[in-house]
Amino acid sequence: MDEWKQNAKFLIVDDQEFNISLLHRILTRAGYTNLVTTTNPLQLEALYREHRPDIVLLDLHMPEMDGFTAIRCLRNWNEGEYLPILVLTADVTPEAKKRALHEGANDFISKPFDRTEVVLRIQNFLATRFYHLKLQERNQDLEQRVRERTRELELAQAEILDVLGRTAEYRDDETGQHTKRVGDLSARIALGLGLSPDEAALIGRAAPLHDIGKIGIPDDILLKPGRFTSEEFARMKEHADIGSSILQGSVFPVLQAAGTIALTHHEKWNGSGYPNGLSGEDIPLYGRIVAIADFYDALTHERPYKRAWTKEEAISEIIAQSGQHFDPRVVEVFLDIIGSEAPFNIARGD
Template identity: 45%
Template sequence: MNVLIVDDLGENVSLLVEWCGQLDDVSATGFENPLRALDWCAVHQPDLVIVDYRMPELDGISFIRRLQRMPNRGNVPVLMITADSERTVRHEALSAGASDFLNKPIDRKEFLSRARNMLTLRAGQKALEDRAEWLAREVNKAAATIVERERETIFRLSRAAEYRDPETGAHLMRMANYSKLIAAQLGEPSSLQELILHAAPMHDIGKVGTPDHILLKPGRLTPEELIVMRHHASIGFEILSDSTSPVLQLAATVALTHHEKFDGNGYPSGLTGDAIPLVGRIVAVADVFDALTSERPYKPAWAVDEALDYLQAQSGQHFDPACVQAFMNRLPEVLDIRARYRDSGETARPQLSRAPMA
């Protein structure tokens, strides 16, 4: 336990340091200059401060007030030395943060008893602080575990939906990471980037409600079948909405809006421009790019440059121009993600056959 003694008289400092040596597990440091003592407090953590009231450069009350304003020093107990007649000073010192008082002349036994009692209280206070910090760490660890399990569950549910569709788990990882890249390039906060990363894989969860004869049909859908297929956006929203989870709340928005088009010709609501939530506009670019560049039973994979040309040709029509440009600006990272998350059994794929459109 660190005891700080501040008194402008050197003999008083020496005496109190000597008396503190009679206490167990105590290290005492003394200063005659209160300003130097404050400098010491800025670097070291005192457990008890013993300060005289009458000092020429800075009186004891002013010292306490400055100490109280220092980070993590507001709870340090302070024992002030005063004359018995200075009642007004005592009241002011209590208001400033003094914990107890010693009357001059100082009695050794009284000093040791008061100092020992205050250090015992300080030890209990530190134990509570340590316990609180430990509990906070444990709560954070438990919360992190819950979040990780939630994310794993979300991804597995997304995989379950994809198993009813010709798409793959690698598709989910690619489009989710593309979505995060776009959000980062647009300057969205890292917290939203992470939410998008984990919400984007749920974009087609509503396909669990689409009949197999429509979902798995290898050819072009009839107008009636297309209407049924498009219901998956609303179904996904109904599955995910009303959740208390921020990830699922965002995923509900993604599910509902990632098929909206910037010019208003999308579904299910025909929203236009900024009326489409940003996450829906972001995921639309990421999802279509990966769908175009991925092989499916009903189509071959497009070359990357062809898919990029399509994104730019549809900028302002299907896609938000800002999201397309953000995607293009992060193209090297897009290609890294595409190479990292390959479909099972797939070999390394070619990247650009030519430079994309500016």
């Protein structure tokens, strides 16, 4: 600290050259050499911004800009950082002191100067400044560590969600790309509907878990190449409740959203869906968004039990199902997005 104090930066403003010279001698003899001085208070801002002083010694009564105004300006410029301001004055009236303190002065040095008093007061305030800067550095270091740790946790969460999504799809989509595509398309639709970028990204991260409940469905049903019997279809429909049960009770927004999506993405606008026969806007918006993203991607990609539809075939079917299976407003946004060839991936931050 002693070395730092000796290298501390001073800014001295006094319209009397004699006072400047006297303070310069006192401070130089005390070992301080980094001194910037001016007799023109109008140079205060330029000198402050150029040198970023550790302490300011300021005359109270000066022409063109008095000390009160100078103190107020300094407090505005340093944006809350601890900067000792010592007022140099022969005006020791209670009114002057109160006003200077109100504007942000820290202490007073009376004229004529007493060398010992000047040096001791400056030493005390520089010590406070030193510890303030060290505390600020420590806080910045901690904030950086928190940011780094938060980023690590976010990456870990994203990886876990990706693994969970691919786990659900592994038996009928070994590439795991279906869940990613559904997440990406869902995020784009959410943005198109006017949701905030943060909420759209949340949907994009949650949507890949829409079919996590499939892990509870036997292979002979999940991978069956033909049509389901009524009993098999009833069993298949259970994956919505299974997925919701897996995800329920989480305190994390992304898993809460995923639980809602898992439960409701097979509901239909006309009320004929499952598991609860919800209709219209009683179906959560997240479920309505993922319903169309999942439907489109499933149609346009081959599975062990079905051929891939063309893009045109899938779009025609979605248009036909607007107001029946799908929310018409979501269909409109979906069609705008599919008609655009601009690459986009908000869920993964591209």
